[in-house]
Amino acid sequence: MEKAIALMEEDLFKTIPTDEVALIAARTEEVRFEAGEVIPSTGESATSFFFILDGEVEQLRGGVVVRRALKGYAFGLLRLLGVEEAVFDEVRITRDTHALSLHQEAFLEAVADYPAFANAFIRGLAGSIRMMSEKIEELQKKVLFLEKERKGE
Amino acid sequence: MSGGLFHFRKTEIPLLVSLGSLHFLIILSFTLARIARDGLFLAELPASNLPYVYLGVAGWTALAVYGFGKFTAKRAAHNTLSFALCSTGFSLILFALWFPAAPRVAAVAFYLWSGAYGLILISQFWILVNERVNPREAKRLFAMIGAAGITGGLTGGGAATFLGGSVGTDWILVIAAALHAAAAILSNRSGVKESEKAPLLADRRKAARGGFREALSKPYVRLLVALFLVGGICSTVLDYEFKFFLQKHFAESGRITSLLGGFYGAQNVIALAAQLGLAGFVLSRFGPRSAALALPVGILAGSVATLFSPFFLLVLSTRLYDATLRVSISRTAWEFLYFPLSDHTRRLAKRLIDVAVARSADAGAGLLILLLNTTGNGGMKEITLAVTVLTAGWLALEFAVSRSYRLQASRPLHRSVSIRTQAPSPVTTWDPSTDWVALLESEDESRVLYALEVLRNGNMGAVREKSSLLLHHPSPTVRARALAMLIAGGANVEGLEWETGFQRDGASGEAMADMSLEETTADRVAVAAAAGRELGSPIPRNRLRELIDDPERDVRVTAMRSAGLTRDGRFVPALIDRLEKGEDRKDARESLTLYGDRIVGLLGDRLVDDSVSPATRVEIARVLAAIGSQDAAYSLFRAGHLGTNRIVMNQVLRSLNQIRLKNPAVSLPWKIVRERLDGEILRYCQRLVQQRAVLSIENEDVRRLLGRVINERTAQSLERIFRRLALVYPTRDTLLAHRGYLGRNRRLRAQSIEYLDSILEKDHKKTLLPVLEESSFNGKVRRAGFVLHRGSPSVYGTIMELLESREAWLRAIGLFVVGSTKLDIHLDLVYDHMKSSDPIIRDTARWAMEKLTVAGGEGSSRNALMN
Known part of the structure; x- marks a missing residue:
């Protein structure tokens, strides 16, 4: 029940009926990572995704931090879907982190069993895509501005 | 304002004043003009001429209506009224000037003119009112708007008596023209607001055409x-x-x-x-x-x-x-x-x-x-x-x-709301711009497989045309997939030539039956396909049971389909088991549907069996909906009283609605539906008053949690009310009314309530409609209290009601609140739940008991929630 209550508080689960959140929560496992731990993008941990209840993690590529995830964020979903391996090399725990993990099989079952859960994830992914698009647009504007400045010189 | 003689709401006053004033002005000015008309006519011509004038008015009116309709066809209602008021007002001044010059001709012309324009103005006014006021507001406002018109008529009569004696008939026309101008200004400001319009479905947005015909x-x-x-x-x-x-x-x-x-x-x-x-x-x-x-x-x-x-x-x-x-x-x-x-x-x-x-x-x-x-x-x-x-x-x-x-009454809903009755389009869609058919000839396995997936939804004919090529493809996966698709598409297995170990070896049916599962996937697909057909030789059906559980999806899909074609009862349990697995659900459902009415009894038994997983029961309800017969409806209806699992319950109701959507002749016992509907209405009202009680909790975490849980239960209860109504009343219209009611559009919401008002039985009108019609939360709670014959329960009472709920989740939430707030209740209530078979209830009860006993008396109070 406490896991369900924790998940209910998070944005991603706010549109899912609470009893379904509880059933999904029952399929999760509580995990704790210590600061400094590194989760590789391959192996057993690559088949789960993690939902941060408390703490902080960084996702790295080529040694550079590409994304920072805090309480309320999830990580590992793209890896679970076979996408993230090409995007991130590893995940580094920067603060002691308390998370709920959902194994690939349990995740796919939950998607099949609870349409509201699938919808929430699609909405979450769409939100991420929009955020990325906005960042790209911002960067494009900066590039254009810099190009104009350079030509002006 | 909602009681006594006046039934309008405070928020409706601006609309009432605007339309009432307009009506008053129009009737006042028309009454003045009419009195002036009669006076002028009778002063110039004998009354015996009136019958001829009446005939002329009838003919002229028909012509005027036709012309007015043509001329104003594309104008907004308020603009049309403004235009009509301005032009007729101007005409009154012209008549006032004309009368001294040619009184007899002008009197006849004015009689004809006013005979038509008066009715047109009043009609146009009510057209505007109909567009601005929704059916529910109309019940409260139309009487007052009409009264304003009658007052205008009375005032006009009195004013004409006074003016006739003081300023003369010509001036009455000028005053009437001034009133027209005032009404035109008011009308121009009375346009239909966006919030007063109902949305239109895309396919209804075509330009309005056609005339009176x-x-x-x-x-x-x-x-x-x-x-x-x-x-x-x-x-x-x-x-x-x-x-x-x-x-x-x-x-x-x-x-x-x-x-x-x-x-x-x-x-x-x-x-x-x-x-x-x-x-x-x-x-x-x-x-x-x-x-x-x-x-x-x-x-x-x-x-x-x-x-x-x-x-x-x-x-x-x-x-x-x-x-x-x-x-x-x-x-x-x-x-x-x-x-x-x-x-x-x-x-x-x-x-x-x-x-x-x-x-x-x-x-x-x-x-x-x-x-x-x-x-x-x-x-x-x-x-x-x-x-x-x-x-x-x-x-x-x-x-x-x-x-x-x-x-x-449901027509406006049809124009604005739609409900999906067909399955959504698959993700992979047929795109004619890509030559998917050419890809079928590729040697690359992944390309062919992708093309097959796309063509499955867009052009199975091309797959059939290329069947020989596909069934001899070097990749066994392609051969298996193509074979499975062709069989699923209804191709005759005897007519297909495929490359399998059986054919190469000339194996008999018995050999196929005995063959171990070491053959290729295509071989097993072939066996599975053969089992579904009468081939003249012994059919390896004894292998079908194990092929339904084959590790390869293509084999399973073909085996499930064959099982459905055989309609052999031995395979039904295996197919029901496959409903548990997400990726096999659709195929298992389709196969079970092929059995038709023969298995609805068995499916109904599984549906009411609590030991069967909720996911499987949900799928069983879908199968019964797909079978869609009267017996299937009865099997679903049998489960309708089981309220222990909300998700199953909702799917049962959805399936029953789907059956009635496809076949409105399917009937259900009204008495039982009514009992359950009454129960659901009471539950809805109970949730509303509970929501009110929860608002008084000061502990924010508990208030938020309970608020969310009860809020979603209220919405679910309302959905079930509409779904149960749809079991006896016209299904599509009732479901559309639900959509319309939930939407944000005020007019659409009113049209939905109006529809219910027109179909519901007296008792349900009395209990349900007042609650639905209230737009404010407090109003709804008050109405719900009337239905329940009680006020809002205390927070303590609400927790007790949750602990006694038939829904496991609500009991668990009640226990969680008891534990987290150390609520002072009899420990036996918690202890009883520790023996529950439901793990969530059991675990939460244990957790709550721990909290209550460890905490001892400290902070333990019935008022804990209020601290």
């Missing part, structure tokens, strides 16, 4: 035309009967004038009193259709009584009854008849009926009276008999219109 092609409009024609003829004949009686009994012209003066005075006062005091109450309490029946019923009673006792008082009362109700309650009630029509059709129908049909009714009545007189049947008794017969016909038409109105 198109409007008349609709049976409902034709019925309205018939109703108003017969009602109008009846009223005119009744008026003739009254005047006939008057002339017969009172020879002195002074006595007649005095009586008529008293009659018209009483008519106006009674009409105003009825409109102000009764119309709103009658419309809200009995509905517009019952209110509309009052007029013909009263006239019929009066006429029958006159037939047997031809006293003048009876005739006078009947005529007075007609004259007062016709301009007050009935007029208001008739306006509701136009709500189901689209804006375009409503405008056409309203102009046609208010103007052309009204004038035709006068002409029809004249012809009828003429016919009676010329055939020697123009006596009192015959005329009364004619009124009686006409009223009986009118009453019959009112009943026919009421029936039709109930059917039409």
Whole structure:
């Protein structure tokens, strides 16, 4: 029940009926990572995704931090879907982190069993895509501005 | 403002003032013009010329309505009214100038002109009102708006008397023109707001076309035309009967004038009193259709009584009854008849009926009276008999219109809301711009597999054409997939040639049956496919059971389909087991559906079996919906009372709705549906008052959690109410009403409630409608309290209700709140739940018990929630 209550508080689960959140929560496992731990993008941990209840993690590529995830964020979903391996090399725990993990099989079952859960994830992914698009647009504007400045010189 | 004589809400005052003022001005100015018209005409021409003028008015009106309709077809209602007010106001000034120059011609021309424009203005005003006011607001506002018009008429009469003696008739026209200008300004500011419009579905947004002919092609409009024609003829004949009686009994012209003066005075006062005091109450309490029946019923009673006792008082009362109700309650009630029509059709129908049909009714009545007189049947008794017969016909038409109105009440919902009845389009769609067929010839396995997936949804014909190539593809996966697809698509297994170990080795059916699972996937697909067909040789059906559980999906899909084709009961348990697995659900469902009615009993047993997983039970409910027979509906209905699992319960109701959507003839026992519906309404009301109680919790975490849980349960309960209603009332319309009610559009919401108002039984109208109609949360809670005969429970009471709930999740939430707030309750209540078979309840009860016992007495209080 406490896991369900924790998940209910998070944005991603706010549109899912609470009893379904509880059933999904029952399929999760509580995990704790210590600061400094590194989760590789391959192996057993690559088949789960993690939902941060408390703490902080960084996702790295080529040694550079590409994304920072805090309480309320999830990580590992793209890896679970076979996408993230090409995007991130590893995940580094920067603060002691308390998370709920959902194994690939349990995740796919939950998607099949609870349409509201699938919808929430699609909405979450769409939100991420929009955020990325906005960042790209911002960067494009900066590039254009810099190009104009350079030509002006 | 919601009680007593006035039923409008505070938020509706601006709308009421705006439309009421406009109506007052229009009727006031028209009354002035009409009085001036009669005065000018009678001053210049003898009254014996009037019948010719009447005929001219009828012809001219028809022409004017047609031209006005054409000219203003694409204008907004308020702009049309403004335009009409401005142009007719200007014409009044022109007539005022013309009268001194050619009084006789001008008098006739003005008679014709005002005969048409008055009706057009009033009709156009009500068109605007219909577009601005939704059906629910109409029940509260129409009476007051109508009263403003009657007041305008009374004021106009008084003002004309005063002005006629002081400024002269010409100036009355100028004053009327000034009033037109004021009304035009007001009308221009009375445009339909976005929030007052209902959204239109994309396929309904085509430009409005067609004229009166198109409007008349609709049976409902034709019925309205018939109703108003017969009602109008009846009223005119009744008026003739009254005047006939008057002339017969009172020879002195002074006595007649005095009586008529008293009659018209009483008519106006009674009409105003009825409109102000009764119309709103009658419309809200009995509905517009019952209110509309009052007029013909009263006239019929009066006429029958006159037939047997031809006293003048009876005739006078009947005529007075007609004259007062016709301009007050009935007029208001008739306006509701136009709500189901689209804006375009409503405008056409309203102009046609208010103007052309009204004038035709006068002409029809004249012809009828003429016919009676010329055939020697123009006596009192015959005329009364004619009124009686006409009223009986009118009453019959009112009943026919009421029936039709109930059917039409859902039309606005059809124009604005849709419900999905077909499966959504698959993710992979057929894109004609890519040559997917050419990809089938590729040697690359992944390309061919992708092309097959796309073509599955767009062009299976191409797959069939390439079957020989695909079934001999070097990749066994491609061969298996193609074979599985072709079989699933209905291809004859005997006609297919595929490359398998069996064919190469010439294996017999027995050999195929004995073959171990070491063959290729394509081989196993072939065995699975063969098992579904009669091949003449022994069929390896004994292998089908294990192939249903094969690790390869292509094999499983083919095996499941074959099992469905055999309709062999031995495979049903295996297929039901496959419903548990997400990726096999669709195929298992389709295979079970092929069994049809033969397995609905077994499926029904599994559906009510709590030991079967909820996910499987949800899928079983879907299979029963796909079978869609009366027996399937009964099997689903059997599970309808099990409320322990919300997700299963909701799917059962959804499946029953789907069956009735496909086959409205499927029926369910109304008595039981009604019992469950009553229970659901009470539950909905209970959730509403619980929501109110939760708001008083000061502990924010608990308030948020309980608030969310009870809020979603309230919404789910409301959905179930509509789904249960859809089991007995027209399914599609009821589900559309649910969508419309939940939407943010005010008009659509009102149309949804109006639809329910037109179909629901009296008891449900009394309990459910008031709660639904309330727009504020507090109002809903108050109404829910009336239904439950109690006020909001305390927070403690709400927790107790949750602990006693039949839903496991609500009990778990109740226990969680008890534990987290250390609520002072009898420990046995928690202890009992520790023995529950449901793990969530059991674990939460243990957790709560730990919290309560470890905490001891410290902070343990019934008021803990309020701290």
